[in-house]
Amino acid sequence: MTGSAIRYEAELNEQQLAAVTAPDGAALVIAAAGTGKTRTLTYRVAWLVEQHVDADRILLLTFTNRAAREMLQRAQQLVGSRVGGLWGGTFHHMANRLLRRHADCLGYGHDYSILDQDDSVSLVKACLRDLPGGGKDLPKADVLLSLFSYAANTSRPLTTILAQRLGKFAGSEEAVLHVHRAYEKRKRVQNAMDFDDLLVNGLALFREHPQVLESYQRRFRYVLVDEYQDTNIIQAAWVDAVSGLHGNLMVVGDDFQSIYSWRGADFRNILSFPERHPGTTIFKLEINYRSVPEILQVANRCIAGNPEQFQKELQARREPYRKPWFFRVRDGSEQSACVVERIQSLQREGYRLDEMAVLYRAHFQAMELQLLLTRAGIPFLLTSGVRFFEQAHVKDVAALVRLVVNPSDELAFGRLMGLLPRVGPKTAAKIWNGIGQRFPAPTPDALPVVRKALPAEAAKKWEPVEDTLLSLGVEDCRTQPQKLIERFITVFYEEYAAKTFENYESRVEDLNELARFAERFEDTRSLLSELALLTNLDAERGREEVENEERIRLSTVHQAKGLEWKVVFVLWMTDGMFPSARSLLDETGEAEERRLFYVATTRAKDELFFMAPQMNRGRDGAPQYHSPSRFISELPRDLLQRGDYSAW
DNA sequence: GTTTCGGTTCTTTTT
DNA sequence: GAACCGAAAC
Numbered sequence: 102m103t104g105s106a107i108r109y110e111a112e113l114n115e116q117q118l119a120a121v122t123a124p125d126g127a128a129l130v131i132a133a134a135g136t137g138k139t140r141t142l143t144y145r146v147a148w149l150v151e152q153h154v155d156a157d158r159i160l161l162l163t164f165t166n167r168a169a170r171e172m173l174q175r176a177q178q179l180v181g182s183r184v185g186g187l188w189g190g191t192f193h194h195m196a197n198r199l200l201r202r203h204a205d206c207l208g209y210g211h212d213y214s215i216l217d218q219d220d221s222v223s224l225v226k227a228c229l230r231d232l233p234g235g236g237k238d239l240p241k242a243d244v245l246l247s248l249f250s251y252a253a254n255t256s257r258p259l260t261t262i263l264a265q266r267l268g269k270f271a272g273s274e275e276a277v278l279h280v281h282r283a284y285e286k287r288k289r290v291q292n293a294m295d296f297d298d299l300l301v302n303g304l305a306l307f308r309e310h311p312q313v314l315e316s317y318q319r320r321f322r323y324v325l326v327d328e329y330q331d332t333n334i335i336q337a338a339w340v341d342a343v344s345g346l347h348g349n350l351m352v353v354g355d356d357f358q359s360i361y362s363w364r365g366a367d368f369r370n371i372l373s374f375p376e377r378h379p380g381t382t383i384f385k386l387e388i389n390y391r392s393v394p395e396i397l398q399v400a401n402r403c404i405a406g407n408p409e410q411f412q413k414e415l416q417a418r419r420e421p422y423r424k425p426w427f428f429r430v431r432d433g434s435e436q437s438a439c440v441v442e443r444i445q446s447l448q449r450e451g452y453r454l455d456e457m458a459v460l461y462r463a464h465f466q467a468m469e470l471q472l473l474l475t476r477a478g479i480p481f482l483l484t485s486g487v488r489f490f491e492q493a494h495v496k497d498v499a500a501l502v503r504l505v506v507n508p509s510d511e512l513a514f515g516r517l518m519g520l521l522p523r524v525g526p527k528t529a530a531k532i533w534n535g536i537g538q539r540f541p542a543p544t545p546d547a548l549p550v551v552r553k554a555l556p557a558e559a560a561k562k563w564e565p566v567e568d569t570l571l572s573l574g575v576e577d578c579r580t581q582p583q584k585l586i587e588r589f590i591t592v593f594y595e596e597y598a599a600k601t602f603e604n605y606e607s608r609v610e611d612l613n614e615l616a617r618f619a620e621r622f623e624d625t626r627s628l629l630s631e632l633a634l635l636t637n638l639d640a641e642r643g644r645e646e647v648e649n650e651e652r653i654r655l656s657t658v659h660q661a662k663g664l665e666w667k668v669v670f671v672l673w674m675t676d677g678m679f680p681s682a683r684s685l686l687d688e689t690g691e692a693e694e695r696r697l698f699y700v701a702t703t704r705a706k707d708e709l710f711f712m713a714p715q716m717n718r719g720r721d722g723a724p725q726y727h728s729p730s731r732f733i734s735e736l737p738r739d740l741l742q743r744g745d746y747s748a749w
Numbered sequence: 750g751t752t753t754c755g756g757t758t759c760t761t762t763t764t
Numbered sequence: 765g766a767a768c769c770g771a772a773a774c
Contacts, residue, residue, distance in 0.1 A: 164764090193764050217764090296763090360762075361762080522752090525753085526751090526752095658762080684761070
C-alpha cells in the first residue's frame with residue numbers, strides 16, 4: 102500500500118494543488134470559508150510524506166484537538182501508517198509536551214499542575230482575600246484574571262492594560278498589581294501553570310535556552326499551522342522560532358474568520374506574515390464547494406465593508422437553491438417553537454438531525470430551546486456550556502489525582518478537604534500549613550498526619566480514603582489512575598454525591614466514564630497532563646460513537662468554527678444580542694462581531710435561518726424590544742426571504 | 750470562628 | 765445553574 106495512489110491533479114483544484122505542492126520556504130495560504138482548507142492541509146501532509154519526509158519531522162499546529170485528529174486520520178487514509186509519528190495538536194498541547202520535558206530549565210518541577218479557568222479564579226480569589234480589607238474595593242476575581250490573561254496573551258505590560266481597561270476601578274492599579282504578583286507567586290509555590298503560562302513559558306523556553314530551541318528547530322523540518330488568523334503574538338513568535346532553521350513554515354488561515362481578539366489573537370499576524378518572512382509565497386483559495394450561492398452572497402456582502410483585510414470573494418460552485426430565511430418572531434418562546442417546527446418539517450423533507458445545527462452568540466440564548474427540544478422529543482448535542490472536565494464532580498475526583506502527582510498542589514488539597522463535613526476554606530488552609538504545605542506520600546508512616554489534623558467527623562469520613570491510598574501504595578497510585586479513581590468513588594465519593602447533588606446517578610455515571618477514560622493512559626501523570634486541556638468535544642467522542650444516535654447540534658458560533666451542516670439556524674439575530682451589546686463598547690468590537698456573523702453564515706450548506714425575536718422579558722418582567730441585527734438590516738432586501746410563523 | 754444554608758442576581762465568546 | 769451575601773447553626 103505504498104506507491105503513490107494519490108492523484109493530486111484529479112483530487113484537488115488548481116489553487117489547492119499549488120498550495121499542496123508548494124516548494125520549500127515560507128508559505129501563506131489564505132483559505133476562505135468552505136474552500137477546502139482541511140483538505141489542502143491534509144494533502145500537504147500526505148505530499149510531504151511522499152516526498153520522503155519522515156512524519157516525526159512534521160509539526161502540525163491546530164486550533165482544537167479535534168481538528169488535529171481529523172487531519173491525521175484523513176492523511177492516514179491517503180498514505181497509511183507513515184503519518185504515525187507526526188506531532189499534531191493545539192499550541193497549548195505542544196507547549197505542554199515540551200514543558201513536561203524541560204520544566205526544570207524554567208524552575209518548575211516536571212509534574213506541575215495545570216490550572217484551568219476555574220482553578221485560576223479560585224487562586225485569584227485567595228489572593229484577594231489576603232488583602233487587608235479582602236479586596237472588596239477591587240474588580241471581581243474573574244475580571245482580574247481576564248486582565249492578567251489579556252496582558253499575558255498580548256505580551257504587553259499589565260500596567261498598560263490596566264490603564265485602558267480598569268474602568269471605574271481606575272486608581273486601584275497598585276492594589277491590582279499586588280494581587281497579580283501574589284497570584285504569580287502562589288502558582289510558583291504550588292508548582293502550577295495556568296493556560297497562559299503554558300504559552301508564555303513555551304516561548305520563554307525557546308528564548309532563554311537556545312540549545313533547547315535548536316534541538317527542536319533541527320527536528321521539525323516542516324511546520325504547518327491551521328487557523329493562523331487566531332494566533333496571538335506569543336504563538337506567532339513561537340512558530341517563527343521553531344521553524345527558524347529550515348524556514349519551511351506554511352500557515353493557513355482566513356482573516357475574515359478572526360474571532361478571538363478578546364483573548365489576545367491578533368489578525369495582524371496573518372496580514373504581516375509576508376513582511377516577517379521575506380520571500381513568502383501567497384496562495385489564495387476562493388472556490389467554495391460548501392454552500393449554495395444564495396448563502397455566499399450574504400456572506401460576501403456582510404463582510405465586504407470591514408477594514409484591514411485581504412480582499413477576496415467566495416466563488417460559488419454549487420447550483421442556486423433557496424435564499425436564506427429571515428423569521429421575525431414575537432419572542433423567545435415563539436422562536437423556539439418556530440425552530441422546532443422547522444426542524445420537524447425539514448426531517449419530513451429528508452434531512453437528518455445530525456445534518457442540522459442551531460447556533461447562537463451566547464450560551465444562555467439557547468436555554469429556552471433546550472427545554473422545548475426536550476419536550477418535543479428531539480435529541481440534541483450541546484457542545485457549549487460547562488465542559489465535562491470542569492464540572493464540579495469531575496474536578497472533585499480529579500483533585501485527589503492531582504495531589505498524588507503534585508503534592509504541592511494546595512488548590513487540589515483545599516478542594517478535596519472541602520468535601521469533608523465541617524471543613525471549609527479556613528480549616529483546609531490550617532491543615533495545609535500544619536502538615537508542612539505538602540500532601541504526604543501514601544505510606545503508613547506519612548499519610549495518617551492528614552487524618553490526625555482533621556476534626557473528628559471529617560476524620561471518620563476520610564479514613565476509607567486513607568485506607569484506599571495505603572492499599573494502593575506509592576506504586577499503584579502512580580501507575581493505576583483508573584483504580585485510584587474507581588476506589589475513591591466507591592469508598593467515598595458516591596456517598597458524598599448522593600447527599601450533595603440532586604442528579605447524583607448521572608454524575609456518578611460521568612465519573613465512571615472518567616475512570617474508563619483514565620485507563621487509556623499509561624500512568625497517572627500522563628492522564629493529568631491531558632486532563633485540563635481536554636474539551637467537551639474530546640470527552641464526547643467516545644459517547645458519540647457508542648450511542649450512534651442522530652442528534653441536532655447546539656453550539657455557540659465560536660465553537661462552530663471549522664464545522665459545517667446542511668441546515669443552520671442562528672438564534673437571536675437582534676441588535677444587542679448579535680452583535681452583543683458589550684462587544685460594541687470598544688472600537689474594534691463591531692468588526693469582530695461581523696466576522697463572527699460571517700463564520701455563522703458560512704457554516705450552512707443548503708439552508709440558513711435567521712431568527713429575530715421582537716421582544717423578551719427582562720429579569721424584572723419588563724418587556725424589552727429588539728430591532729433586527731444590523732448585520733441583517735444592512736443587507737439588500739432581496740438577498741433574504743421572509744419566513745412566516747403563526748403559533749399553533 | 751467557621752461552615753452551611755437559603756435567598757437573590759446575572760449570564761459573551763475559550764485553551 | 766452558580767456565585768454571592770447575610771444569617772443561622774455547629
